Amino acid sequence: MKKMILFMVMLLSILLAAACGQNVPSASNETKKQTSPERQAKDKDIKEESTKRSRISFDRNDSEDVSYIQHLKSLWEQTKPLLREDLNKNYSDEEYKKLGTEIDMAWINLQIHTSFSHMEELDKIKDVKLTNLDGDIIQLIDELYGNRYAGSVEKREERREILRKGRLEKKIKEFDSTLNSTN
Numbered sequence: 392m393k394k395m396i397l398f399m400v401m402l403l404s405i406l407l408a409a410a411c412g413q414n415v416p417s418a419s420n421e422t423k424k425q426t427s428p429e430r431q432a433k434d435k436d437i438k439e440e441s442t443k444r445s446r447i448s449f450d451r452n453d454s455e456d457v458s459y460i461q462h463l464k465s466l467w468e469q470t471k472p473l474l475r476e477d478l479n480k481n482y483s484d485e486e487y488k489k490l491g492t493e494i495d496m497a498w499i500n501l502q503i504h505t506s507f508s509h510m511e512e513l514d515k516i517k518d519v520k521l522t523n524l525d526g527d528i529i530q531l532i533d534e535l536y537g538n539r540y541a542g543s544v545e546k547r548e549e550r551r552e553i554l555r556k557g558r559l560e561k562k563i564k565e566f567d568s569t570l571n572s573t574n
Contacts (some may be wrong), residue, residue: 445493446473451500451507459509460573463525466501467570470494470528471563478535484544487551491536498529507513520569531562 447469453462477490502525505513516522533539535554537547 397574399415444458446490447494447497449497449500449504451503452479453504459505459512460521462501462504462509465568466497467528467566469497472534474531474559474563478551478559484537484547487547488535488538491532491538494532495529495536495538498525498532502529503523518569521573524566524569528566531559531566535559 449462449466457465473490473494477487482490498519505525513522520527534550537550540547
């Protein structure tokens with residue numbers, strides 16, 4: 392019986408390994424290969440339409456000739472009113488998570504962009520608060536929207552209530568002060 396089970400496991404492993412090695416072109420791969428002007432124009436239109444609908448975004452492939460600090464300030468200025476607005480609304484936990492996903496993605500895209508385009512600039516910054524600011528902002532976003540931390544709904548509501556009682560404004564002033572110190 393043990394030999395039979397061992398044989399079946401080996402046979403299944405071989406079949407899985409063979410299936411993983413298959414090079415079957417998928418429809419999505421074929422679409423990616425299409426680089427016709429019509430396809431590029433359609434992709435650009437879709438991206439622009441998506442950006443119009445979004446409340447906030449940051450393109451990780453941004454090619455503007457601006458510094459990391461300028462990107463950080465710009466995205467922070469877009470983020471602050473959204474944090475204030477959303478905190479003052481009576482959303483459900485799921486609605487908060489949905490709204491927070493877009494803001495979180497913008498900040499993650501900034502981090503990705505920074506790692507590819509601004510590392511030398513970031514390495515030259517001596518102010519620890521400034522170098523950690525994007526992560527601190529993401530942490531604040533998570534306190535409000537609860538996308539990363541999977542604690543209970545009650546804990547997330549408790550954190551939102553603490554933000555309503557003044558923590559949000561305190562953090563905004565702290566982050567503004569850190570950013571204004573770069574002038």
